[in-house]
Amino acid sequence: MNDTMGRYRALTAHRLFWPAAVLVVMLAANTIYRPGFLSIEVTDGHLYGTPIDILRLSAPLILVALGMTVVISTGGIDLSVGSLCAISGAIACMYISQQPDQNSLPVVLTALAMALGVSLVLGAWNGVLVAVIGIQPIIATLILMVAGRGLAQLITEGQIITINSGPYRAIGLGHVLTLPLAILIALAAALLVGAFTRRTALGMIIESVGGNAEASRLAGIRSGRVIFLAYVLSAGCAAIAGFMMTANVSSADGNAAGLWVELDAILAVVIGGTSLAGGRFFLSGTILGALIIQTLTTTVYAMNISPQTALLFKAVVVIAVCLIQAPAFRARFTRRRSGAPPRGAVADKPKEQVPA
């Protein structure tokens, strides 16, 4: 009895338990609502089915959320990712639309390189504001969030740029080895970031900077450089996500591309268990969080509810996840149930909250 309780405790205490449970419940609810929901079939050597669609559509969010995880774990936040998606997509589409042969691979690669380059420069601008000038991250990136949309519209001259380029469309809709290319790109990025942060000391350095940047600096870590690189990484991820978003629809809209993706990304990070206050970060949790958000979106669309009303469901999920993760809420809940303060209540004292 005691043993099973202990095992149950250990399982529910695992940081990925609740997000995974939410995902499973959502998938189950979908399957009940629509029995064919989980079926996957192979047509022309490509995998098709709703689960594959969810994976493919979640690729941009996974990318943005990966960068956001690293930024948040340094104690920052990057609000400019949505605008960066719009800018990178706009530059790439604008360049391609001006070329005589839109299907040529070198043209597409040049467009991608240009857009990525500009995005990295803009990420460096964020990094300089936060790491060198020392502006609070939320406001430093707010500048690019506001101005970035204007820049994206300036690039597209306020028009929706439509292109007809096979190689570019492949970024969003193509398949490699039966799997959607988009999800492979996101997976590769996740593995790369994971390898760098978990197989080297970099992850520990990032967490130490997020815990206390000044203390890390005194301990000999170049905090400024770590923070700077986090924003550059985030911008790079956002740029690639921007390619996917615009490739999906073969057009760039400075107004709508990447709208609110920063909020979804922050949500994914929070659902994944990374604290907004900085410090410990969980890449696998973030990916799970992104999948939850995309599953929720797909579910709501499948029920013929408008995208805007989908926000209502998102709000409920956010609050539920946040409450479950809040130590104060859990402490209340467990105390009422067992009549005694939980073991971890004192030890789990939350880190001092940074006013966001």
Added chain:
Amino acid sequence: MTTGSLTARRPRIRLPRRQVPVLATLALLLVMYGIGVSQYQAFSNVQVIFNVFIDNGFLLVVAVGMTFVILTGGIDLSVGSVVAMTAMVSASLLQQGLPAALVLVIALLIGPTLGLLMGCAIHFFDIQPFIVTLAGMFFARGMCTFISGSSIPITDGFWTRMSQERVGDPRGNFVSISVLIAFAVVAVAAYTLAYTRLGRNVYAIGGNPQSALLMGLPVGRTRIAVYTISGLCSAIGGILLSFYTLSGAPLIAVGMELDVIAAVVIGGTVLTGGSGYVLGTVLGVLVLGVIQTLITFDGSLNSWWTKIVIGGLLFAFILLQRLIGIRYK
């Protein structure tokens, strides 16, 4: 200000540091107005200034509420959605034939209730304001489309009268009733912040929540109060917007929270809390309004330049606050 300022050397110039950003905003406003007057003859018309107020009355009210929240070091991302939800609810209830007075009461209660709930979540469960108000933003925006997927026109007599009523001087210049309401909100807010206990608690918490708590100030109650105030201001803003547009639309005021935050910051309020004035926020809103007017007068510039200019100004003011040494984390 942290405790450090108590022991800091007095600056040689007796210009109060806290007021430098507000004075800078005022200077900027005058310069922009000067450029407008020198470039375009019609710009010197008093009605141009009045129009800035007419077009931005709702923004002003919402920004005043946001000033309270930001002064405590928090943030409220839900304001734009709450504005839209208030307008939507009013339009929908009026369409169903409810009397205007009842609709006003209901519409004015929703915002503060949501704000109260968000404040409680922030205080009792120790969840970050950013994420709680983000959920509030999703919730309110979702409610808008839940009520109706398309715009609802308002034909109610009281609303149309409030929309068309002109309060003017003999020379024909006029403002709308909304502007007077916005001024009343500004006056009440400025008085509250400057002369009441609540106001002093707001500044104290923004300065340093720990010492405010140790001093025995009601930190929790104040924190919940500011989100409720912000909710109330958003609700008033929503009503004013529905006077302005005579309709409720589900996608109205998208991204407004950013304009509001920008106006508050340009007005000299520090985002980490503890320093700023309602008057600064009024100037901040005016700066945004005059930028738009200048771009409209120019005619050759596209509206997306507004965003770029606002971004640039945000940068300039943050840098200014940093240079004069107001605390930035």
